[in-house]
Amino acid sequence: xxxxxxxxxxxxxxxxxxxxxxxxxxxxxxxxxxxxxxxxxxxxxxxxxxxxxxxxxxxxxxxxxxxxxxxxxxxxxxxxxxxxxxxxxxxxxxxxxxxxxxxxxxxxxxxxxxxxxxxxxxxxxxxxxxxxxxxxxxxxxxxxxxxxxxxxxxxxxxxxxxxxxxxxxxxxxxxxxxxxxxxxxxxxxxxxxxxxxxxxxxxxxxxxxxxxxxxxxxxxxxxxxxxxxxxxxxxxxxxxxxxxxxxxxxxxxxxxxxxxxxxxxxxxxxxxxxxxxxxxxxxxxxxxxxxxxxxxxxxxxxxxxxxxxxxxxxxxxxxxxxxxxxxxxxxxxxxxxxxxxxxxxxxxxxxxxxxxxxxxxxxxxxxxxxxxxxxxxxxxxxxxxxxxxxxxxxxxxxxxxxxxxxxxxxxxxxxxxxxxxxxxxxxxxxxxxxxxxxxxxxxxxxxxxxxxxxxxxxxxxxxxxxx
Amino acid sequence: xxxxxxxxxxxxxxxxxxxxxxxxxxxxxxxxxxxxxxxxxxxxxxxxxxxxxxxxxxxxxxxxxxxxxxxxxxxxxxxxxxxxxxxxxxxxxxxxxxxxxxxxxxxxxxxxxxxxxxxxxxxxxxxxxxxxxxxxxxxxxxxxxxxxxxxxxxxxxxxxxxxxxxxxxxxxxxxxxxxxxxxxxxxxxxxxxxxxxxxxxxxxxxxxxxxxxxxxxxx
Numbered sequence: 168x169x170x171x172x173x174x175x176x177x178x179x180x181x182x183x184x185x186x187x188x189x190x191x192x193x194x195x196x197x198x199x200x201x202x203x204x205x206x207x208x209x210x211x212x213x214x215x216x217x218x219x220x221x222x223x224x225x226x227x228x229x230x231x232x233x234x235x236x237x238x239x240x241x242x243x244x245x246x247x248x249x250x251x252x253x254x255x256x257x258x259x260x261x262x263x264x265x266x267x268x269x270x271x272x273x274x275x276x277x278x279x280x281x282x283x284x285x286x287x288x289x290x291x292x293x294x295x296x297x298x299x300x301x302x303x304x305x306x307x308x309x310x311x312x313x314x315x316x317x318x319x320x321x322x323x324x325x326x327x328x329x330x331x332x333x334x335x336x337x338x339x340x341x342x343x344x345x346x347x348x349x350x351x352x353x354x355x356x357x358x359x360x361x362x363x364x365x366x367x368x369x370x371x372x373x374x375x376x377x378x379x380x381x382x383x384x385x386x387x388x389x390x391x392x393x394x395x396x397x398x399x400x401x402x403x404x405x406x407x408x409x410x411x412x413x414x415x416x417x418x419x420x421x422x423x424x425x426x427x428x429x430x431x432x433x434x435x436x437x438x439x440x441x442x443x444x445x446x447x448x449x450x451x452x453x454x455x456x457x458x459x460x461x462x463x464x465x466x467x468x469x470x471x472x473x474x475x476x477x478x479x480x481x482x483x484x485x486x487x488x489x490x491x492x493x494x495x496x497x498x499x500x501x502x503x504x505x506x507x508x509x510x511x512x513x514x515x516x517x518x519x520x521x522x523x524x525x526x527x528x529x530x531x532x533x534x535x536x537x538x539x540x541x542x543x544x545x546x547x548x549x550x551x552x553x554x555x556x557x558x559x560x561x562x563x564x565x566x567x568x569x570x571x572x573x574x575x576x577x578x579x580x581x582x583x584x585x586x587x588x589x590x591x592x593x594x595x596x597x598x599x600x601x602x603x604x605x606x607x608x609x610x611x612x613x614x615x616x617x618x619x620x621x622x623x624x625x626x627x628x629x630x631x632x633x634x
Numbered sequence: 635x636x637x638x639x640x641x642x643x644x645x646x647x648x649x650x651x652x653x654x655x656x657x658x659x660x661x662x663x664x665x666x667x668x669x670x671x672x673x674x675x676x677x678x679x680x681x682x683x684x685x686x687x688x689x690x691x692x693x694x695x696x697x698x699x700x701x702x703x704x705x706x707x708x709x710x711x712x713x714x715x716x717x718x719x720x721x722x723x724x725x726x727x728x729x730x731x732x733x734x735x736x737x738x739x740x741x742x743x744x745x746x747x748x749x750x751x752x753x754x755x756x757x758x759x760x761x762x763x764x765x766x767x768x769x770x771x772x773x774x775x776x777x778x779x780x781x782x783x784x785x786x787x788x789x790x791x792x793x794x795x796x797x798x799x800x801x802x803x804x805x806x807x808x809x810x811x812x813x814x815x816x817x818x819x820x821x822x823x824x825x826x827x828x829x830x831x832x833x834x835x836x837x838x839x840x841x842x843x844x845x846x847x848x849x850x851x852x853x
Contacts, residue, residue, distance in 0.1 A: 224812030233747050237740040244736055256680070258639060372642035376649050439702060443709045450713060450831065458834030464767075506788065509778030517770055521835055564779035 168217040175213040182206055182232075185239050194242050202238040205231050262371040266364040269357050276350045276357075283348060287340035296323055336612040342605050349392060356386035382433025390435050394428075397421045399604070406600030408541040408593065410459045410534075416452040420445055458522070459534055465518045466529045470546065472511045473554045473562060474585070479503035480568050481577040509564045526559060530632070539627050542592035547624030548632055550585045556633075584624040591619055640680045647671040650694075659705055666690070666697035695738045699729050714827040717756045721749030755814050759823040761806055762847055763833060769843050771795045772850075796850050803851040819853050 186206050189199055209231050216222035226232065254260065300320050311319065331337055360383050364374050378384045401417040408414070423444045427436030478484055485496035493499035515526045529535055530551075538544040544551075557572050568576070579585055594616070601610040651671040654664035670693075673686040703722045710719040724745040732738040775792035803819055810817040823829060824844060833840055 218812070220809060221812040224814075227747070227751060227813055228815075230744065230747060233740070233743055236743070237736065240739060241736050244734075256684075370639055370642055372639065372646040376642070376646045379649055379653065439705055443705075446709075446713070453832055454834055457832060461834050502784065502787065505784050506778070506780050509780040509788075510774055513774040513778050517773070521839055565781065 169214045170216055170219060170222055172213075174219065179206075179209055179213065182209060182235060185235075189239070189242055192246065194246060196242070196245070198238040198241040198245070202235055202242065205235040205238070209235070258371050262364060262369065262374055265371065265374065266361055269361050269364070273354050273357050273361075276354060280345075280348050280350055283344050284341045287344040290338040292327060292338050293324055296320070296327065330615070334611070334613055334615055336609070337614075339613075342609060346605055349395065352391050353387065353389045356383065356389075356391075359383055360387060382435065385433050385435045388435070388438060390438055390441065393441065394421070394424050397424055402600055402604070406597045408537075408543065408596070410456060411537065412452050412455045412459060416448055416456075419448055423448065462518070462522055462524065462532065463534045463538065465514065465522075466524075466532070466535065469511060469514050469518070469526070469529070470551065470554055472507055472514065473558045474546075474550075475503060476507040476511065476562055477554070477558045477568055477572070477576045478580060479507070480573040481580065483577065483580065504567065508562045508566060511562055512564060530555060536629065539629055539632070542587065542589045542627075544587055544627070545590055547584060547587050547622075548627045549624055550579055552633065553579060582623055583621045586620070586622050586624065587627065588622040588624050589626055590622075591617070636680065640677065643680065643683070644671075644674055644677075647674040660698075660701045662697035662700045662704075663694065666694040670694055689733070692732065692734060692738070695735060696729055696732055699738060699742060700726060703729075716826070716828065717753055718749070721745060721752065724749060751813060755810060755817055756823070757829075758806060758810055758817075759820050760829050760832070761802065761819065762821050762824045762844060763829075765799055765802060765847065766835075766843060768795050768799055769846055769850075772846075799847070799850045800852075803853065819851070821848050821851070821853055 183206070186203060189202065208229070209226065212222055212225055212231075216225065251261075297320060300316060300323070336342075360378055363369070363377055363383065397417065397420045401414070401421060404413045404417045424436060424441065427440055427444065428434045431437065475489070478487075479490070479500040484490055484500040490496045490499040490503070518524050518526075518529075524532055535544075539548075546554075553575070557575070558568065561568050561572065598610045598616075602608060647667075648671050651664060651667035654660040654667060657664070670687075670690040673688075673690055674683055677683050677686060703725045707719060707722040707726075710716075710722060725742055728741050728745065729738065732741050772792045772795045775788040775795070778788055780788060807817065807819055810819075821844060824833075824840070830837075830840065835843075
């Protein structure tokens with residue numbers, strides 16, 4: 168079975184256009200033949216492969232993109248050399264060619280952006296849904312009659328349209344693409360070059376010299392946009408607040424950019440230097456970030472297990488997750504009661520073995536304080552205190568939770584006091600960041616906002632927490 | 635006009651060389667650009683440059699690539715990124731043979747494309763980092779103190795986790811064979827600095843877990 172043309176057309180479209188361009192120019196020769204030969208091979212591979220990864224792998228092994236581009240480049244440069252030789256040296260023609268190329272560059276940037284925006288507006292969700300359902304049906308992933316399949320699709324489309332009514336920009340990323348592809352500084356830099364080239368009496372060597380002297384060629388590289396992106400990352404990391412390291416790394420990247428810019432002649436860093444320095448920053452922080460995430464994941468899992476173990480004793484347990492789906496929910500709750508203490512004990516042992524953090528030390532650990540301060544801890548203060556001071560001390564292999572504490576655990580569940588009442592604060596912070604970047608109300612026009620839900624616990628007060 | 639144009643070209647080529655003057659990182663470029671500039675400075679009329687130019691322009695392109703990749707080599711050497719360093723060496727090994735601007739582009743792009751594959755295949759050996767939590771799970775299930783009637787429940791979970799490691803490895807090798815036929819997972823590579831630097835664990839723990847992992851997946 169051949170690859171889906173929807174995917175391969177997009178992939179080979181650029182190459183097909185290049186083949187057509189050369190054909191229209193009526194160019195001939197060995198490089199044209201080779202170029203066509205490699206294009207035919209690409210098309211052949213789309214027919215002989217049914218798996219995209221295998222197709223891409225084969226393209227890479229045969230280096231087809233590269234070989235095609237090499238011969239295409241040679242065809243173009245041969246044509247340019249031939250044209251120049253035919254005309255002989257003419258400074259004004261060469262200058263005009265340079266300026267035309269710059270004008271074309273602006274047009275390509277602007278067209279490219281408009282195409283990307285148009286693409287971002289396209290909503291093919293129904294087409295994808297239709298295809299997915301058909302494939303699942305034909306491959307037997309979902310087994311149903313044609314009539315039932317039609318009914319399923321109809322319902323899915325209806326739900327999708329209802330969602331779209333609430334969040335009309337759900338599939339529309341045009342504003343995001345527009346904001347994130349800020350080509351204006353580059354267009355301005357290129358326009359400056361064009362203006363210079365079109366100055367009365369300008370010659371090609373003076374044009375080339377002046378752009379070097381004034382750094383206009385460097386401005387055109389677009390590195391100025393990198394600084395905007397780095398600053399944008401600082402705002403994003405502060406909104407996301409995964410760890411202090413994420414924020415520090417983003418802030419240091421801006422600093423590095425500014426330092427390199429300051430050292431340079433035209434206030435724009437050397438691209439290689441900037442790349443090396445940012446890579447060094449990645450290296451500096453990657454391990455710390457991974458360690459931070461590992462520690463958080465481990466203590467979160469331990470607290471979840473303590474919550475699950477204590478809840479498994481309550482009368483509601485067989486009727487709620489994770490037990491209600493079991494063949495025998497009651498039996499499943501007993502299994503949790505018997506197994507989890509041993510598991511929790513082992514998890515705590517590993518946390519201590521790898522990171523030197525005991526159970527008690529979790530609550531004084533910087534990762535814990537950070538999660539509380541950033542509102543990214545999902546449990547309320549009183550619930551964590553209950554798990555730490557009441558549940559944990561009883562959670563030992565072969566032991567059970569006391570009757571009085573089972574009642575207290577049920578009360579916390581029934582009275583909805585387990586959840587951090589400020590659990591939506593990180594989302595609010597992210598929405599504020601998003602709207603600030605992409606426009607007021609943009610986030611909500613794309614995403615439904617989860618309900619706060621009934622949440623009767625008091626807000627965290629770190630100074631009162633007995634960590 | 636012709637004389638003025640000649641003088642402007644002389645100034646331009648002189649400026650090109652001057653850009654690299656005194657910059658130790660761009661020694662090759664300075665030399666090649668100086669040779670090119672000298673060829674221009676010796677012209678009495680602009681037309682002379684056509685015969686004096688020869689392949690000096692191409693040599694400037696080659697020199698710039700050499701300088702840039704020497705810089706990269708220094709950077710990756712400091713970072714102990716041996717595979718990326720190898721890619722730089724591949725570029726530098728062939729660049730002198732370039733006879734045209736197209737040759738320069740093709741030579742660099744070919745080495746870089748092949749390099750991307752080398753890097754991807756090397757970094758695929760980092761699978762171990764992502765599987766650490768499964769290794770922990772196996773350890774937890776095998777060591778947890780539970781009433782005897784639940785021992786088998788946990789052993790079954792541990793066996794499922796071991797099976798998932800084997801399946802994960804098969805999937806990894808199958809996928810990578812699409813890109814590089816004959817590729818075989820080599821988890822021991824994780825002990826190399828470029829991979830190990832990402833791990834938040836101490837060396838003794840990495841070695842301990844690696845030994846178990848290699849045993850489970852037979853690699």
